[in-house]
Amino acid sequence: MKQLTIRSTQRNYPIVMESGLRFQLKRRLGNDYSSILIITDEHIADYYLEDVISSLQDNAVYTSVVSSGEASKNIDEYYKLQSKAIESGLDRKSLIIALGGGVIGDLGGFVAATFMRGIDYVQMPTTILAHDSSVGGKVAINHASGKNLIGCFYPPAAVLYDTETLATLPYQEVRSGYAEILKEGLIADAALAEELLPLSLQHISSEQLENHLEAGIQVKADIVEADEREAGVRKYLNFGHTLGHALEATLGYGQVTHGEAVANGMLFALHVSENVYTQQLPFNELYHWMTRNAYPVIDIEEAHIDKLIKSMKSDKKSVSGHIQMVLLHQVGEPTVENLDDSSVEAYIKTYIERMNKQ
Amino acid sequence: MKQLTIRSTQRNYPIVMESGLRFQLKRRLGNDYSSILIITDEHIADYYLEDVISSLQDNAVYTSVVSSGEASKNIDEYYKLQSKAIESGLDRKSLIIALGGGVIGDLGGFVAATFMRGIDYVQMPTTILAHDSSVGGKVAINHASGKNLIGCFYPPAAVLYDTETLATLPYQEVRSGYAEILKEGLIADAALAEELLPLSLQHISSEQLENHLEAGIQVKADIVEADEREAGVRKYLNFGHTLGHALEATLGYGQVTHGEAVANGMLFALHVSENVYTQQLPFNELYHWMTRNAYPVIDIEEAHIDKLIKSMKSDKKSVSGHIQMVLLHQVGEPTVENLDDSSVEAYIKTYIERMNKQ
Numbered sequence: 279m280k281q282l283t284i285r286s287t288q289r290n291y292p293i294v295m296e297s298g299l300r301f302q303l304k305r306r307l308g309n310d311y312s313s314i315l316i317i318t319d320e321h322i323a324d325y326y327l328e329d330v331i332s333s334l335q336d337n338a339v340y341t342s343v344v345s346s347g348e349a350s351k352n353i354d355e356y357y358k359l360q361s362k363a364i365e366s367g368l369d370r371k372s373l374i375i376a377l378g379g380g381v382i383g384d385l386g387g388f389v390a391a392t393f394m395r396g397i398d399y400v401q402m403p404t405t406i407l408a409h410d411s412s413v414g415g416k417v418a419i420n421h422a423s424g425k426n427l428i429g430c431f432y433p434p435a436a437v438l439y440d441t442e443t444l445a446t447l448p449y450q451e452v453r454s455g456y457a458e459i460l461k462e463g464l465i466a467d468a469a470l471a472e473e474l475l476p477l478s479l480q481h482i483s484s485e486q487l488e489n490h491l492e493a494g495i496q497v498k499a500d501i502v503e504a505d506e507r508e509a510g511v512r513k514y515l516n517f518g519h520t521l522g523h524a525l526e527a528t529l530g531y532g533q534v535t536h537g538e539a540v541a542n543g544m545l546f547a548l549h550v551s552e553n554v555y556t557q558q559l560p561f562n563e564l565y566h567w568m569t570r571n572a573y574p575v576i577d578i579e580e581a582h583i584d585k586l587i588k589s590m591k592s593d594k595k596s597v598s599g600h601i602q603m604v605l606l607h608q609v610g611e612p613t614v615e616n617l618d619d620s621s622v623e624a625y626i627k628t629y630i631e632r633m634n635k636q
Numbered sequence: 637m638k639q640l641t642i643r644s645t646q647r648n649y650p651i652v653m654e655s656g657l658r659f660q661l662k663r664r665l666g667n668d669y670s671s672i673l674i675i676t677d678e679h680i681a682d683y684y685l686e687d688v689i690s691s692l693q694d695n696a697v698y699t700s701v702v703s704s705g706e707a708s709k710n711i712d713e714y715y716k717l718q719s720k721a722i723e724s725g726l727d728r729k730s731l732i733i734a735l736g737g738g739v740i741g742d743l744g745g746f747v748a749a750t751f752m753r754g755i756d757y758v759q760m761p762t763t764i765l766a767h768d769s770s771v772g773g774k775v776a777i778n779h780a781s782g783k784n785l786i787g788c789f790y791p792p793a794a795v796l797y798d799t800e801t802l803a804t805l806p807y808q809e810v811r812s813g814y815a816e817i818l819k820e821g822l823i824a825d826a827a828l829a830e831e832l833l834p835l836s837l838q839h840i841s842s843e844q845l846e847n848h849l850e851a852g853i854q855v856k857a858d859i860v861e862a863d864e865r866e867a868g869v870r871k872y873l874n875f876g877h878t879l880g881h882a883l884e885a886t887l888g889y890g891q892v893t894h895g896e897a898v899a900n901g902m903l904f905a906l907h908v909s910e911n912v913y914t915q916q917l918p919f920n921e922l923y924h925w926m927t928r929n930a931y932p933v934i935d936i937e938e939a940h941i942d943k944l945i946k947s948m949k950s951d952k953k954s955v956s957g958h959i960q961m962v963l964l965h966q967v968g969e970p971t972v973e974n975l976d977d978s979s980v981e982a983y984i985k986t987y988i989e990r991m992n993k994q
Contacts, residue, residue: 287645287646288645312955353711353715357711360779360785360786361779361780361781364779364781364782364785364950369954369955369956370955371955371956391788392750392786392787392788393786394785394787394952395774395776395784395787395788395789395865395866395952396788396789416753418753421718421719421722422719423719423722423723424722426753427718427722427751428718428750428751429750429753430749430750430753430754430788431753431754432788507753507754592722596727597670597727597728598670598727599725
């Protein structure tokens with residue numbers, strides 16, 4: 279078992295990583311909750327919902343199963359879940375368990391944050407990617423105009439990471455999750471980045487995975503403790519996300535996984551960093567990591583540049599019409615730059631040229 | 637000018653009361669906001685929107701005018717306002733101004749609390765009643781099943797109370813607001829309660845009104861500072877609200893003002909308090925205050941008791957199926973009791989008998 283504690287202004291909460299945690303919920307959660315609503319998706323429900331329910335015997339347990347995928351993070355699903363919580367008689371001493379990946383964590387967390395002005399919730403991540411979103415208390419749903427535009431900061435009561443549930447992940451999801459772990463290495467843990475960049479993700483042991491997860495969570499935990507509300511260093515976690523989000527939005531959510539989009543975004547951010555700081559960065563290593571591990575290397579067309587730039591400007595982090603990007607002076611030394619449209623356009627053009635030569 | 641500061645865990649914020657404050661917004665808010673969205677209702681827009689806009693010259697100002705009345709506090713209006721904020725290009729350095737009564741404060745505040753995970757908002761209350769809801773950081777919208785079921789705790793950046801805007805209030809709204817001031821007196825300021833109970837509200841000077849508002853806000857401020865998240869003493873503010881909310885829901889929102897419902901709820905709470913603690917309380921004084929000032933004295937019918945009890949049980953404050961009521965040992969000494977259905981039913985029956993004899 280691995281455990282760390284996150285200190286936040288609203289509460290401190292533990293992150294527990296252990297194989298088989300879903301069978302120990304009664305012991306972990308105690309009996310103080312008046313009732314429990316489990317929010318999960320169809321896919322995860324098939325695998326793990328029964329285990330979780332039987333582990334909560336003697337509690338009044340309700341379940342809501344939503345469709346799998348990003349599309350469920352919408353206002354209608356949110357309102358339906360609020361209705362379900364009310365119909366089930368949940369009160370201020372009730373608990374919501376978000377059992378699933380980042381979509382379920384964000385959606386279930388936002389329901390908990392705003393049901394009767396906030397009740398407890400527990401994150402039970404079932405993907406590698408969700409190691410990132412489950413820590414730090416960011417919860418949200420999407421607006422038709424962009425991801426996570428409606429949400430708040432609301433820390434969970436606990437993050438219970440049953441690493442056994444990662445064994446059933448399809449390879450695409452492993453890839454998606456590892457992009458965020460690599461990001462954590464690149465911005466704050468050079469040793470982790472150096473260990474990851476030469477790897478083939480198809481040959482990772484569960485012990486390696488747990489160690490990588492722990493290292494990544496540690497980076498995330500240190501950053502969110504230092505800057506809970508994203509006024510400063512927390513922005514570094516958006517490394518690769520400015521273009522990454524724009525690619526997701528432009529290609530259409532679901533066409534590319536979040537981590538795949540972020541991997542492409544990181545490659546672009548390294549390209550910009552090298553140009554801005556005239557510094558050598560592991561651009562080629564990241565490119566080879568992506569091709570070796572079958573990440574889609576997204577072919578950006580000149581015709582799409584305007585759309586991408588518009589999307590990058592509508593990002594939550596952008597202020598006063600500039601595009602905010604996290605760049606690296608070197609691995610482990612991130613910084614935030616506000617760039618104007620024309621600079622970003624120029625960098626995208628040189629990036630396209632560079633990619634054509636790879 | 638009267639000013640006090642509320643300390644909350646997330647931020648400290650000032651409450652400023654002054655005649656003509658709406659003409660001084662530039663000075664009060666500064667120039668640091670990248671843009672400003674004013675949320676108000678049709679009725680208030682006619683009176684004061686132009687004043688507020690011209691007072692904000694040099695800022696990028698957008699406006700959203702919603703229909704007047706409780707019905708606007710719904711999920712569709714909420715999503716429309718999020719869309720408006722996005723379309724207007726608001727970012728994390730933008731400000732929302734909630735110009736209006738409690739409906740606008742709750743709705744505008746909840747939009748601000750959840751737009752891009754929370755941006756600043758300023759409450760500009762334009763009713764007496766809103767002295768209560770604008771202080772303390774509770775923001776929410778209604779669910780079809782009950783009031784304020786979806787919301788969170790999110791303190792404003794400031795409360796700017798232009799007392800001049802109270803001059804245009806219809807008498808029914810004066811009555812509604814004074815019920816909450818009287819409540820504040822009854823639970824925590826016996827001198828205020830003694831001063832109010834003999835009054836005729838139609839003959840109140842603006843100086844008296846300001847003094848009463850200040851005393852009421854002071855009670856509210858002390859309580860929310862001591863208990864921001866309603867774990868303890870903040871519940872006392874719900875004096876009169878258990879039956880009050882149930883009456884609003886059962887009669888249909890808008891059939892009776894909030895304060896009118898609360899006045900009836902307080903009368904019932906005094907009745908229950910007298911019975912539970914065998915104590916003499918100002919039941920008759922409150923009854924005469926209500927009739928003197930033309931509060932509707934709601935005639936509860938036996939046939940509606942089941943519906944009222946069901947509604948009281950679905951209140952956010954209720955836990956594990958009990959009905960939570962704030963009672964008074966004496967004026968200024970509130971306490972919280974969890975009552976079962978049958979006790980409450982018996983109290984309603986004796987209350988009906990007592991009212992029939994008045």
